[in-house]
Amino acid sequence: MKENKELLAVRKTLKKSKPWFVVKESKFSARVKSRWRYPRGKHSKVRQQHRGRPRLPNPGYGSPKAVKGFHPSGLLPVVVKTLDELNSIDLATQGVLISGKIGNRKRIELLTAAQEKKITILSSSNSEKLLKKLQDNFVERQKTRKKKETEKAKKTTEKKKVSEKKTQTKEEKSEPSIEEKTKEQKKAVEKTITKRQ
Template identity: 50%
Template sequence: MTNERLLELKKKNKKSRSKFVVKESKFSARVKSRWRFPRGKHSKVRQMHKGRPTLVSAGFRSPRAVRGLHSSGLEFATVNNVKELMTLNPEKQGALISKIGNKKKLDLLKLALEKKIAVLNVKNVADAIKKIEDSFSARKKLKEEKTKVKGKKEEDKKKRAEEKKKKEEGEKQSKEEKVTPSGDSLNKDQEEVKKQKKDVEKTIIKKQ
């Protein structure tokens, strides 16, 4: 049998294969959803009674030649960076991009598209690239808007501070004017004092 036929058989087997779990995992939260062989003396699962969960037995596995392969027939190869992606053989291996940031992921997807390497955990590489680029541009736009708003706020703050300063200076000046009399009023007072002195001197002279 060719690999294509084996892959079809694997696909068919996978559809008909039931999930092997411990019977009690469906009823008790303490029991994990995993497979353990039933060892009970009167276990209905071990005795393969009808209506009970399926017991693991021969015939459920995939053909040896295609075991552990992707449905496309490619081998899984985990990729973390550009260097690891470059070592892959596009005819036999498919990239499985690990959990990395969008910036690095974008570089890997672009390179995979350029080198025609299949990315097994991304349905459409071109769409994924577009989606990441759109998110980057939206984030950049939002950042620019935030900086604009921040700049405007700072300008308004400076304006308000200047206005407050001017107001305080004006109030201070008006207070000083009230406390200290003007030059004209001082001159008038001095003239009156001089006049009074003269009058006093005249009266003294007359008395003599």
């Protein structure tokens, strides 16, 4: 562990002197992205490594093999998606990076399990604060969902009531009352009387 700490310190000093490796003359053109691409020009001064030109990537800029890929805390980061993966972690040498492809519910489960087992979480500086924020957000979402469901249920019941009223009025209109029937009979009798005359 002591050797690793020393090597991590060496890596830190090396990374301070490491230049940014970018595309040749990318700072002069907005169209050219600031990423690394090897210069392929026939007379390229960068490719020929002339003095005063941007540096090319070399093995000398790399970090020591023993601590390559390690977190600055000295732990090896492991991406975790499930509780089984979380249970298989070595506390002394490994740290947890919770996957970004996980939903909030599973993230809450993993954070609580990690806090119970005292596993270091490298993906967030303050895991307790993050857990509280996620739980509050989760509860709030559940409340809004319930509210929406109740509103939807109310709307459906109202629609049913309106449709029932409409059907009742249609039935009432289609079925004439006793008074209307008697009036119609009287009219029919009057018509027959007028026809006879």
